[in-house]
Amino acid sequence: MNSDKASDFFLPNFCERRMVFAVVVLAELFAFILTLAQASYASEPWLDLALISLFMQWTSLSGAAVLCLLRKWLERLEPVWAIVATYLLLLLVIVAMTEAAFVVLGGTMFIPRAGNHLDFLLRNIAIGGIVSALALRYFYMQQQMRKRLQAEASARLDALHARIRPHFLFNSMNTIASLIGSHPEQAEEAVEDLSDLFRASLGKENHFLPLAEELYLTHRYLHIEGLRLGERLQVEWQIAYGVDTLLLPLLILQPLVENAVYHGIEPRPDGGTVIIGAAKSGDELQLWVSNPVVEAETITPRSGNRVALNNIRERLAAHYGEQATLTMSSGEERVVVRITLPLQQGRETK
Amino acid sequence: MRVVIADDETLARERLKRFLNDISGSEVVGEAAEGGRAVELCQQQRPDVVLLDIRMPGVDGLEAARHIITLAEPPAIIFTTAYGDYALQAFETQAIDYLLKPIRKERLEQALGRAERLSVTRLEALREEGGKRARTHLSVTSHGTLRLVPLNEVLYFQADMKYVTARTRGESLLLDESLKSLEDEFAERLLRIHRNALVMKEALVGLERDNDGGGVALIRDVSDKLEISRRHLPEVRRWIKGRE
Numbered sequence: 001m002n003s004d005k006a007s008d009f010f011l012p013n014f015c016e017r018r019m020v021f022a023v024v025v026l027a028e029l030f031a032f033i034l035t036l037a038q039a040s041y042a043s044e045p046w047l048d049l050a051l052i053s054l055f056m057q058w059t060s061l062s063g064a065a066v067l068c069l070l071r072k073w074l075e076r077l078e079p080v081w082a083i084v085a086t087y088l089l090l091l092l093v094i095v096a097m098t099e100a101a102f103v104v105l106g107g108t109m110f111i112p113r114a115g116n117h118l119d120f121l122l123r124n125i126a127i128g129g130i131v132s133a134l135a136l137r138y139f140y141m142q143q144q145m146r147k148r149l150q151a152e153a154s155a156r157l158d159a160l161h162a163r164i165r166p167h168f169l170f171n172s173m174n175t176i177a178s179l180i181g182s183h184p185e186q187a188e189e190a191v192e193d194l195s196d197l198f199r200a201s202l203g204k205e206n207h208f209l210p211l212a213e214e215l216y217l218t219h220r221y222l223h224i225e226g227l228r229l230g231e232r233l234q235v236e237w238q239i240a241y242g243v244d245t246l247l248l249p250l251l252i253l254q255p256l257v258e259n260a261v262y263h264g265i266e267p268r269p270d271g272g273t274v275i276i277g278a279a280k281s282g283d284e285l286q287l288w289v290s291n292p293v294v295e296a297e298t299i300t301p302r303s304g305n306r307v308a309l310n311n312i313r314e315r316l317a318a319h320y321g322e323q324a325t326l327t328m329s330s331g332e333e334r335v336v337v338r339i340t341l342p343l344q345q346g347r348e349t350k
Numbered sequence: 351m352r353v354v355i356a357d358d359e360t361l362a363r364e365r366l367k368r369f370l371n372d373i374s375g376s377e378v379v380g381e382a383a384e385g386g387r388a389v390e391l392c393q394q395q396r397p398d399v400v401l402l403d404i405r406m407p408g409v410d411g412l413e414a415a416r417h418i419i420t421l422a423e424p425p426a427i428i429f430t431t432a433y434g435d436y437a438l439q440a441f442e443t444q445a446i447d448y449l450l451k452p453i454r455k456e457r458l459e460q461a462l463g464r465a466e467r468l469s470v471t472r473l474e475a476l477r478e479e480g481g482k483r484a485r486t487h488l489s490v491t492s493h494g495t496l497r498l499v500p501l502n503e504v505l506y507f508q509a510d511m512k513y514v515t516a517r518t519r520g521e522s523l524l525l526d527e528s529l530k531s532l533e534d535e536f537a538e539r540l541l542r543i544h545r546n547a548l549v550m551k552e553a554l555v556g557l558e559r560d561n562d563g564g565g566v567a568l569i570r571d572v573s574d575k576l577e578i579s580r581r582h583l584p585e586v587r588r589w590i591k592g593r594e
Contacts, residue, residue, distance in 0.1 A: 228359050
């Protein structure tokens, strides 16, 4: 947890050698800019550069040192307060270094160049304040961008996971490996089934297909799982007449069935029956998948149920808005997931 | 080397069996499709190694392991799994050997070669990292044989001198665990009613006053009346109220 938070912090780590080097270089560049800006009326530009550099280096390195030392404390603050505190700390360093310059160099050639004490102090605070604000803004933006990139990467990984379904993939691979020796024809079929399924799940997302094709994919899926689970997996089909050509988004039904097998059949020593149904009702298409209830107390609960359902729910919402619903109801004996979609005839869109 | 195979999938077991037949010096002495059966086989056959699938219906692999290591002469345990379960990371940190399915023959041979017994502490540590799941069964040793009793059958636990017993509808079972560890593991399902007694919440049917004004707990299916200590009485009452 701690290290996660540290990498989330908006300030780079000023304790690192790389960062210290960057601070030195930037401070020097800034010293150049300041010198150049006043070079038109300065009589001894190199001396100016030397003095400004000296001051800049001391101030920026002290600032870095302070941020390095107080990093742990700053990390613990709320983000907003951390930013405010960092800003105030930097201003404090600037004031302290200005005063220190007066004490150390008081009465030397430095002072005449600096102008009077108060004027010098105010100018430094103004310049330092603006530069610090810009720097903090930059660090903050950079952190936001880093965060967004991380979020995107993990979302992409999740989506890939959902498509590849590692649990299913590796179980199927194991089944195939077992079959090759003893039942080569079945192994061959399993490879074909697996290819069909992955071609579908790695294909275009916004694809609509007739229910018959989705049922075909579901059959392929159940065939593989049947090899693996044997007698434990029983399937009952309740497909009404005349629904074959109705259109629905790709992979809506099959993941529901997979979910039912994973949560309702696999954890039961004796397995059970998955019921898969489809029927027209008015101007709606109804799909349902049910599996036996698994008593949570006797069997290790499996996580991830919501994830699969939420994924389907989101895709339904993307396609149909509020016209489609997905509900899950748990009775005494069976868990039923029901999907209602607006009717859409195959021939009209294809 | 005598091996017991535990995996709920017939094909997976067959493949392992084929490999073990090819590996010289190894012999399959039992097959289980479920964790409870695996524990039984380990006890009857006294194998040198047990191959335990992590995901099994009923008693899963991790729980079976916890029961197996309580046997008098526990076999070495090698876990198998098809996909990176949450537990795998814990396995890595605990340096516990596991095989990923489909298992390679050479890897199996290797694992058999260096299989060693799991220590209780390592398995406990595994449980801590694996999300601290409670067991679904208790192991009970009677007349030298180990038996798994579903936690669902237990009505209450009672400590008496130095023994802890689990009361089911039909019998009292001697456990080799402390009340404290039971309370920690099954915190959600147990209610402490006395320094020496924990009651399964679903077995607690009522509360009665005894002659001294103290409380007595009534337990489902049995006529036992358990004393509720003064200290725990308010909480027991609150719990019964909350349920109604």
